[in-house]
Amino acid sequence: MFKFLVTFLITLSLNSYAQKSQMLIARNAVGKLQASFAGKEDSKKQLGIIAEGLKSIESAEKDNKTKNWPETWAIKSYLTSYAAIIETDATASFKYFDTAVVAIKRAKSLDKYEDPSGLIKASEHNILIKKQERGNLAYFNNDFKEALDDLKEVSDNFPADSTLALNTAICAQNVQQYDESLKYFKRAKEDSIRNPAVFQKMAQLYIAKSDNANAIKTLEDGLALNAYNHTLTNDYINLLLDTENYSKAEGLIENNLKVEKGNKLLFFLYGYLQQVGGNNSTAILAYNKALLTDQNYFDALYQLGLAYVNTANETLKKSEADKNTQYSSLINRAQFALLRANEINPNDKQTVQLLIEIYARKNAKDKVQDLKRKLQEL
Structure with a gap:
């Protein structure tokens, strides 16, 4: 009996020593790996060190005592997270990554969890690097839903990375999470x-x-950094028009025209603003300048025709002897512009309606009937 007890105690002692030896090997592997990084040794050598350490950790995991040590799992997460980064085979790399995520969770779940040597902190950093890689792969494959969670987490840990924030915002926008998208666009x-x-x-x-x-303020901020950018300028002007900020829009267009003298859209918008303000003569000049750049510019032709009609109507209020001549000339110009617009876009109802009005004034009944039949077909 006594002999059996001694043998049993010796066995326990040997098992305990064996597990402590395995942990010592694992700790040494961590030190060797860090020295390998400092010495810039190749990844094959580093993966060999990691394999050595993981073999010891596997033994420690099976022991009733060391499997409950936070250090056991901290070392495992540290080694596997680095392996995930340096392993070139994608399947093996992400297998290491999955193991590291499980190990880090286990380490944090154990009692008296501490991280005195920073193994968990380093592992978390490595895992984030791998999550960014996985998120970027999904992003460039247009799998925005899959990419979003990874990129959000990484961006929240590295908020100063504007490219990362931008990609996260684009993912959120593509999956219609607009508030989230704004959050990361703001960060960028x-x-x-x-x-x-x-x-x-x-x-x-x-x-x-x-x-x-806020939309107006955002575009103003963008233009402050990208003066005269076509896209931002056009969006800004259109938004000012939509919100009836006409005087602000006019000043912006005038300033841009000093730089972009051949911009047909700016001339068109300037003409439109003048027309809205009742200044048809200036509007006509602006539309004609737009048409010098593009003679088939439909919007400018339509608005030009309308401006001529409005000016013709104004002449009827005058008492001058030659008002009929002026009226007739203006109506003819309106007709010419609208006929050109109709050639370019024959399905535009407003153009056809204006032409019907002009031909009715000229008492051209056949033309009116033809256009009315056409209007019904549209």
């Missing part, structure tokens, strides 16, 4: 990003939320 913007597309997308999101004030 606050990090002094200058890309005009960021300001454009943010403005679009604000407009979708009916927050025109």
Whole structure:
């Protein structure tokens, strides 16, 4: 009996020593790996060190005592998270990654969890790097839903990375999480990003939320960094027009025309503003300048025809002897512009309706009937 007890105690002692030896080997593997990184040894050598350490950890996991040590799992997460980064085979790499995620969770769940040597902190950093890689792969494959969770987590840990914030915002926008998208676009913007597309997308999101004030402010911020950018300028002008900020829009267009003297859209918009304000003569000049750049510019032709009609109507209020001549000339110009517009877009109902009105004034009944039949077919 005594002999059996001694043998049993010796066996326990040997088992305990064996497990402590395995943990010592695992700890040494951590030190060797860190030295290997410092010495810039190749990844094959580093993966060999990791394999050595993991073999010892597997033994420690099976022991009733060491399997409950937070250190056991901290070392495992540390080794596997680094393996996930340096392993070139994608399948093996993500297998290490999955193991690291489970190990880190286990380490944190155990009593008296501590991280005195920073193994868990380093593991978490490595896991985030791998999550960013996985998120980027999904992003570039247009799998935005799959990418979003990974990129959000990484961006929240690295908020100063504007490219990461931008990609996260785009993912959220594509899966229609608009508030989340704005959050990450703002983060990219606050990090002094200058890309005009960021300001454009943010403005679009604000407009979708009916927050025109913030949309205008966002476009103004974008233009402050990207003066005279075509896309931002056009969006800004259109938003000012939609919100009836006509004087602000007019000043912006005038300033831009000093730089972009051949911009047909700016001339068109300037003409439109003048027309809205009742200044048809200036509007006509602006539309004609737009048409010098593009003689088939439908919008300019239609508005030009309308401006001539409005000017013709104004002459009827005058008492001059030659008002009939002026009226006839203006109506003829309106007709010419609208016929050109109709050739370019024969299915536009407003153009046809204006032509019907002009031919009715000229008492051209056949033309009126032809156009009315056409209008019914549209």
